[in-house]
Amino acid sequence: MRNHQLPHTLLILTLAATTLPACDKAKQTKPDQPAKQAPANLPPIVRHAPAKTQLLATLDTQTSGVGQTIMSELLARGQNCGELDPKTAIQSVSFVWAGPSVWRLDIRGSLAPKQAGCLLGMHTDDSGLTADGQLRLANAEPTGVALMTPDYSVAKGEANRELVASFVAASKGAEATAAIRWTPAGAPAILDVKRVGLDTLFRFHFSDESQRPKFVANLQRFFDKAPQGVSPTYELVDETNAVHVTVDEPSLAWFVRRGLVQFLNHPSGSMLPTIRVGEHLAVVREPLMLEPAAPGDIILFDFPQKSAKAYLARQPDNQKHCVQQSTLTSTTPPQFIKRVVAVAGQTVKMRENRLIVDGEEVPTKFIRKEQTGRYLFPHRAIVEETLGESTYRVQHNGRNDSFGPLEVPLGHVFVLGDNRGSSSDSRCWGTVPRDHIRGRAEAIIWPASDDGLDWHRLGEDL
Known part of the structure; x- marks a missing residue:
């Protein structure tokens, strides 16, 4: 986990829609200054949100694609939770x-707390508190169920004025809206997003002026790869440390999803225990990555077919089974999520599951041993590693893996899955060219996995 900057910016996104709604620039205030009076027609969850929200x-679960996905996943878990009407059980979700x-998560509809607890796989006492005391289920106003942390009721108050104003503006005519005040580590702040005629204007601000040329260079490289029919533009403005990006209607969805933040599902177990199978991640895309991917970062990248084929051609036949043929030959290279453990010029090797970079063993700490239920490898070890500013956990399945040494070539990174015994990574097919990196995974945004819903992982930094 990395240390993130304190949130100090505002981003308005419309989810499951092709355009952003019109929104007026909110009056600038200090980030944590509470509103004196919130509009009376706001949902209670918004009106009473904590000031540091x-x-x-x-999400409207009846019309929004994202909302329907969440509703379907919840209702699919409710076969033993009593009779549920898909049209009334979950009508909207607020967060x-x-x-x-x-x-706090509000589920509007006809659900009762006991039914909601069953859907979410939670066991609560008469007061709605879970056995570990970490979450509470209660009735929500006017109908529905609220799931919250115990600290939420203590912290609630009038929400930040700027955030509420943005939420109200973004909600007009939208099926699913979000107002976000969040800055990933090392990324520029997005001060506001607004409509200008048929275009959408994004205004970026930089706390450090040296960040601006990096961002402009990232934008230019990103725009140079834009698909046909996409024509965003940008300009440097006299305003201190600012860049304006204007995006036309056909380019908007592409720019938000590929240029800002992408939400994606992780379908494999190669990053266990850090990322579980089926969890959804927030990935900061290339233009916002002002600092290059460093050891410890989890990155999204296009599989490097050309360099992987060359690497595999030099390996013995018994080492070529670790990557599927379709991965090497598909017209559109698949995207992988892995952790960077070394960069250009560094030498990597493994000896009996110990990761060694430049001759120094990466600091590790044994956490626990778990049963796997498998005959060949009945146990797995969970170990904590520290690389740079990142401390994270990896798992070994009982084999004593060894690899290398290999020196990372110029312009490349060496990546590993955190599930060291079950990951197709640089040990198999070589290093990743930096120009194949598409983003950096920042957080878990939907903690639904093959193991069920684990609300304690919601929003967890990666």
Whole structure:
């Protein structure tokens, strides 16, 4: 986990829609200054959100594609939770996030707390508190169920004025909206997003002026790869440390999803225990990555077919089974999520599961041993590693893996899956060219996996 900057910016996104709604620039205030009076017609969850709220979001589960996905996943778990009407059980979902220990999820509809607890796989006492005391289920106003952390009720108050104003503006005519005040580590702040005629204007600000040329260079490289029919533009403005990006209607969805933040599902177990199978991640895309991917970062990248084929051609036949043939030959290279463990000029090797970079063993700490239920490898070890500013956990399945040494070539990175015994990575097919990197995974945004819903992982930094 990395240390993130305190949230100090505003981003308005419309989810499951092709355009952003019109929104007026909110009056600038200090980020944590509470509103004196919130509009009376706001949903209670918005009106009483904590002043330090970083995210306000709402989804119409009947019309929004994202909302329907969430509803379907919840109802699929409810076969033993009593009779449920898909049209009335979950009509909308609202969410307020003010930190890992201060958040609330409202499910509007005909659900009762006991039914909701069953759907979410939670066992609560008569007061609605889970056995570990970390979450509470209660009735929501006017109908529905609220799931929250115990600290939420203590922290609630009037929401940040700027965030509420943005939420109200973004909600007009939208099926699913979110107002976000969040800055990933090392990324520029997005001050506001607004409509200008048929175009959408994004205004970026930089706390450090040296960041601006890096961002402009990233934008130019990104725009140079734009598909046909996409024509965003940008300009440097006299305003201190600012860049304006204007995006036309056909380019908007592409720019938001490929240029800002992408939400994606991780379908494999190669990053266990850090990322579980089926969890959804927030990935900061290339233009916002002002600092190059460093050891410890989890990155999204296009599989390097050309360099992988050359690497595999030099390996013995018994080492070529670790990557599927379709991965090497598909017209559109698949995308992988892995952790960077070394960069250009560094030498990597493994000896009996110990990761060694430039002759120094990466600091490790044994956490626990678990049963796997398998005959060949009945146990796995969970170990904590520290690379640079990142401390994370990896798992070994009982084999004593060794590799290398290999020196990382110029312009490349060496990546590993955190599930060291079950990952197709640089040990198999070589290093990743930096120009194949598409983003950096920042957080878990939907903690639904093959193991069920684990609300304690919601918003967890990666």
